[in-house]
Amino acid sequence: MQARRGRRVPSLRALPFLFIVAALLGLLPLLHSHGLQHMLTSEPPYRDPAVLSAIEPGDVTAAPPDVSQEIRPLTNHSSPGHSKPRKAFPVLGIDYTHVRIPFEISLWILLACLMKLGFHVIPSVSNIVPESCLLIVVGLLVGGLIKGVGESPPILKSDIFFLFLLPPIILDAGYFLPLRQFTENLGTILIFAVVGTLWNAFFLGGLMYAVCQISGTGLNHIGLLANLLFGSIISAVDPVAVLAVFEEIHINELLHILVFGESLLNDAVTVVLYHLFEEYANFDQVTVTDIVLGFLSFFVVSLGGVFVGVVYGVIAAFTSRFTSHIRVIEPLFVFLYSYMAYLSAELFHLSGIMALIASGVVMRPYVEANISHKSHTTIKYFLKMWSSVSETLIFIFLGVSTVAGQHYWNWTFVISTLIFCLIARVLGVLGLTWFINKFRIVKLTPKDQFIIAYGGLRGAIAFSLGYLLDYEHFGMRDMFLTAIITVIFFTVFVQGMTIRPLVDLLAVKKKQETKRSINEEIHTQFLDHLLTGIEDICGHYGHHHWKDKLNRFNKKYMKKCLIAGERSKEPQLIAFYHKMEMKQAIELVESGGLGKIPSAISTVSMQNINPKALPVERILPALSKDKEEEIRKILRNNLQKTRQRLRSYNRHTLVADPYEEAWNQMLLRRQKARQLEQKMNNFLTVPSHKLDSPTMSRARIGSDPLAYEPKSDSENLPIITIDPASPQSPESVDLVNEELKGMSRLPPSPEEEEEEGLVMHVKESSSPGTDDVFTPGAGDSPSNQRMMRCLSDPGPRPDPEEGEPFIPKGQ
Amino acid sequence: MGSRASTLLRDEEIEEIKKETGFSHSQITRLYSRFTSLDKGENGTLREDQVNFRGFMRTLAHFRPIEDNEKSKDQNGPEPLNSRSNKLHFAFRLYDLDKDDKISRDELLQVLRMMVGVNISDEQLGSIADRTIQEADQDGDSAISFTEFVKVLEKVDVEQKMSIRFLH
Numbered sequence: 001m002q003a004r005r006g007r008r009v010p011s012l013r014a015l016p017f018l019f020i021v022a023a024l025l026g027l028l029p030l031l032h033s034h035g036l037q038h039m040l041t042s043e044p045p046y047r048d049p050a051v052l053s054a055i056e057p058g059d060v061t062a063a064p065p066d067v068s069q070e071i072r073p074l075t076n077h078s079s080p081g082h083s084k085p086r087k088a089f090p091v092l093g094i095d096y097t098h099v100r101i102p103f104e105i106s107l108w109i110l111l112a113c114l115m116k117l118g119f120h121v122i123p124s125v126s127n128i129v130p131e132s133c134l135l136i137v138v139g140l141l142v143g144g145l146i147k148g149v150g151e152s153p154p155i156l157k158s159d160i161f162f163l164f165l166l167p168p169i170i171l172d173a174g175y176f177l178p179l180r181q182f183t184e185n186l187g188t189i190l191i192f193a194v195v196g197t198l199w200n201a202f203f204l205g206g207l208m209y210a211v212c213q214i215s216g217t218g219l220n221h222i223g224l225l226a227n228l229l230f231g232s233i234i235s236a237v238d239p240v241a242v243l244a245v246f247e248e249i250h251i252n253e254l255l256h257i258l259v260f261g262e263s264l265l266n267d268a269v270t271v272v273l274y275h276l277f278e279e280y281a282n283f284d285q286v287t288v289t290d291i292v293l294g295f296l297s298f299f300v301v302s303l304g305g306v307f308v309g310v311v312y313g314v315i316a317a318f319t320s321r322f323t324s325h326i327r328v329i330e331p332l333f334v335f336l337y338s339y340m341a342y343l344s345a346e347l348f349h350l351s352g353i354m355a356l357i358a359s360g361v362v363m364r365p366y367v368e369a370n371i372s373h374k375s376h377t378t379i380k381y382f383l384k385m386w387s388s389v390s391e392t393l394i395f396i397f398l399g400v401s402t403v404a405g406q407h408y409w410n411w412t413f414v415i416s417t418l419i420f421c422l423i424a425r426v427l428g429v430l431g432l433t434w435f436i437n438k439f440r441i442v443k444l445t446p447k448d449q450f451i452i453a454y455g456g457l458r459g460a461i462a463f464s465l466g467y468l469l470d471y472e473h474f475g476m477r478d479m480f481l482t483a484i485i486t487v488i489f490f491t492v493f494v495q496g497m498t499i500r501p502l503v504d505l506l507a508v509k510k511k512q513e514t515k516r517s518i519n520e521e522i523h524t525q526f527l528d529h530l531l532t533g534i535e536d537i538c539g540h541y542g543h544h545h546w547k548d549k550l551n552r553f554n555k556k557y558m559k560k561c562l563i564a565g566e567r568s569k570e571p572q573l574i575a576f577y578h579k580m581e582m583k584q585a586i587e588l589v590e591s592g593g594l595g596k597i598p599s600a601i602s603t604v605s606m607q608n609i610n611p612k613a614l615p616v617e618r619i620l621p622a623l624s625k626d627k628e629e630e631i632r633k634i635l636r637n638n639l640q641k642t643r644q645r646l647r648s649y650n651r652h653t654l655v656a657d658p659y660e661e662a663w664n665q666m667l668l669r670r671q672k673a674r675q676l677e678q679k680m681n682n683f684l685t686v687p688s689h690k691l692d693s694p695t696m697s698r699a700r701i702g703s704d705p706l707a708y709e710p711k712s713d714s715e716n717l718p719i720i721t722i723d724p725a726s727p728q729s730p731e732s733v734d735l736v737n738e739e740l741k742g743m744s745r746l747p748p749s750p751e752e753e754e755e756e757g758l759v760m761h762v763k764e765s766s767s768p769g770t771d772d773v774f775t776p777g778a779g780d781s782p783s784n785q786r787m788m789r790c791l792s793d794p795g796p797r798p799d800p801e802e803g804e805p806f807i808p809k810g811q
Numbered sequence: 812m813g814s815r816a817s818t819l820l821r822d823e824e825i826e827e828i829k830k831e832t833g834f835s836h837s838q839i840t841r842l843y844s845r846f847t848s849l850d851k852g853e854n855g856t857l858r859e860d861q862v863n864f865r866g867f868m869r870t871l872a873h874f875r876p877i878e879d880n881e882k883s884k885d886q887n888g889p890e891p892l893n894s895r896s897n898k899l900h901f902a903f904r905l906y907d908l909d910k911d912d913k914i915s916r917d918e919l920l921q922v923l924r925m926m927v928g929v930n931i932s933d934e935q936l937g938s939i940a941d942r943t944i945q946e947a948d949q950d951g952d953s954a955i956s957f958t959e960f961v962k963v964l965e966k967v968d969v970e971q972k973m974s975i976r977f978l979h
Contacts, residue, residue, distance in 0.1 A: 537849070
């Protein structure tokens with residue numbers, strides 16, 4: 001045993017190195033393709049060795065001589081005007097230039113993913129060193145390797161960064177932003193973002209100018225504005241770096257949202273300051289008009305960005321209302337609209353980050369109410385995937401760019417930048433917190449302040465902004481870049497690595513991992529209402545007052561337009577409960593299989609009807625999954641094949657997967673169990689239920705209009721004949737699936753999983769009886785309980801298969 | 812309005828209220844003027860339930876933010892009205908209508924009904940109530956006692972949620 005374990009461990013440890021080596025080897029064709037491309041257009045003699053060495057690592061099939069022969073005919077094709085000698089037909093050719101760019105991009109992304117994979121295989125390293133540091137190191141290695149081969153490594157171009165790498169991360173952050181904490185702390189976040197960044201920029205810029213004025217450092221040529229520009233570039237806290245580091249330390253939500261929110265919202269300030277100083281740095285003086293315009297432009301940039309985001313968010317929500325027939329492309333709408341919001345904002349020099357966040361926040365509640373469960377999962381996973389890959393690529397490229405760029409190291413400049421950065425951050429946080437604590441209910445403790453100050457990490461945004469400076473106007477660009485990179489490295493490595501032990505040392509509160517229970521949801525909402533009332537009494541227009549107003553506006557207008565169908569009337573509590581039940585249903589199916597369901601029902605539901613659990617179990621024999629499969633197979637093979645609706649393959653529909661069927665079945669059974677209870681209640685209360693059949697609920701949840709057929713189980717449903725004049729007639733169904741009109745029996749199954757709310761028809765026709773339901777009379781419940789207690793003695797076995805005429809009260 | 816308020820509220824009363832609730836002098840006078848503006852009938856009470864100013868202040872005292880210096884105050888005095896436990900007790904009493912120190916299923920149903928409106932059926936609310944009780948109930952009496960209530964809300968930041976920043 002020991003020997004075996006000993007043998008396994010070194011191989012495990014070797015795995016990441018193998019990954020690295022494999023990835024690097026994969027780069028070789030890339031490098032040589034650089035050479036290949038140059039050489040294809042220049043001297044022929046170099047062709048053979050280059051090609052040969054390119055083939056080696058790939059090591060596929062053709063023998064080198066064949067290939068080299070084929071190269072010549074190809075290049076002969078590419079050079080026009082030459083007479084083409086007749087040659088043998090090329091069996092195997094190589095044409096790297098054709099696929100070069102996608103190939104390289106894919107290689108880089110593959111490298112990034114392999115790195116990520118490698119790091120998680122060795123848990124010991126990833127506990128000490130945050131992933132971002134490791135990735136930068138890998139980038140350094142790769143950059144060094146490329147340089148060593150003689151090629152020039154690619155630098156992280158600002159365009160690629162801002163247009164392709166940054167948006168997924170921000171969208172992921174914005175879409176899943178914990179809105180409650182964010183709005184509660186919005187004032188604090190804004191003050192840190194705006195005032196804090198301004199303070200940092202000016203303090204740093206001013207001090208650096210002072211340093212530059214010191215004779216003997218050789219920095220006299222850098223003017224005040226150039227220094228201020230430098231200050232504004234480097235003072236912004238970077239969301240990517242913050243996310244990367246804070247994600248791993250699981251700090252409590254308040255601190256997380258403070259630092260993260262600040263890093264997101266300071267984008268507007270950074271944009272304005274950058275453009276302002278860049279414009280005027282050459283003239284080296286700024287008039288008062290410029291300052292005023294700059295101030296104005298700040299509001300335009302930030303509010304404009306938010307406005308653009310909101311507009312796109314609303315359009316996206318509106319579009320999602322109509323996607324019920326083509327569920328497959330729903331996630332794409334979310335991504336496209338958000339990306340367009342970002343690009344539109346960038347088009348007008350507005351803050352793209354704020355647009356992206358605003359669109360994600362605005363569209364999320366409506367889109368989630370409209371799209372199917374699968375689309376929701378898709379969106380979640382795609383966003384996480386893209387942001388993860390983006391982040392990895394950014395850090396790797398940072399490393400590569402460090403090696404690749406030209407640097408100009410000036411000790412004074414760099415060291416003083418570093419020191420002043422830290423000092424500015426600490427002073428800023430301390431000062432602002434003192435001011436903010438006067439207005440906060442829950443004050444920020446010194447521990448919190450320390451973490452906030454320590455968490456001010458700089459990252460790739462600063463680098464890209466510095467890279468954007470052009471040489472003619474800013475000759476000291478290289479020095480700036482060097483200083484920026486040094487600060488980035490320092491913050492990411494030193495602060496990133498030490499923050500975790502510091503958090504443990506200072507015993508800062510960590511994030512709670514458990515999910516929100518329904519109790520918390522109910523009580524939190526209850527307290528919201530309570531506080532709104534109290535605020536009203538005091539005449540105090542506080543936080544709750546405005547939130548209440550927003551909620552009312554939302555309910556009255558927005559939800560009606562933007563959410564499809566009946567879900568627009570669903571209160572938030574019910575939506576939450578619905579989600580919880582679905583999650584639990586999925587968990588039950590995934591963990592225990594179908595056999596566990598009867599027990600689940602009996603524990604969750606009515607404790608006052610314990611004896612009823614028995615008939616429930618009798619109806620639903622606990623079948624294991626394999627047995628069911630067996631039965632199904634037998635039936636399929638032996639029953640006469642009636643004319644089924646053929647499922648033609650259609651790219652636009654999603655095939656139902658077995659989990660979903662099992663889960664829907666489980667939901668179906670839960671409803672049956674509940675119907676038993678409801679039958680007793682029905683003697684006292686009016687059936688103000690929603691109309692649906694279980695199949696419709698499946699359609700709602702499963703969202704595959706064509707792929708579902710009513711199961712044979714439906715015979716087990718309590719057959720309750722319905723007075724056609726009653727509201728529960730099939731005609732009043734206005735849901736998605738027209739095919740289900742064939743269902744002639746609609747047992748009124750009140751279920752929590754199906755969220756159409758109540759159709760309005762119910763109210764008008766059964767009015768005489770409904771009054772009982774809505775007045776919370778004390779008389780109702782005891783009699784209800786009494787009835788249930790009576791029924792707890794089953795007496796003659798209540799056979800739910802018999803059709804009991806259903807007598808609603810008042811009809 | 813201001814002068815009338817100050818004449819109707821004597822200094823000793825203000826002192827008593829200050830000691831009991833912890834509000835400052837200016838806060839009490841401001842709230843008194845608010846109280847009188849709400850008190851349309853000018854009989855010194857709000858509504859038929861006869862909430863007088865003392866009761867009004869006592870209730871509002873629950874919503875005062877917890878201050879740091881209070882946390883370290885002497886433990887032998889009576890617990891201040893705005894402590895976490897008292898805030899939770901206030902909320903609990905709002906649920907518990909028959910004052911039997913337990914939130915039964917029906918009381919929960921009533922509160923849910925009020926929060927959710929008329930569109931949702933009783934059965935659905937019933938299952939939510941059942942699930943809520945099932946989650947919170949530890950001693951198996953199908954009702955939520957105060958300790959269970961406190962336990963359920965231990966993750967919620969009640970000090971922040973149930974506080975209003977009264978202007979000084």
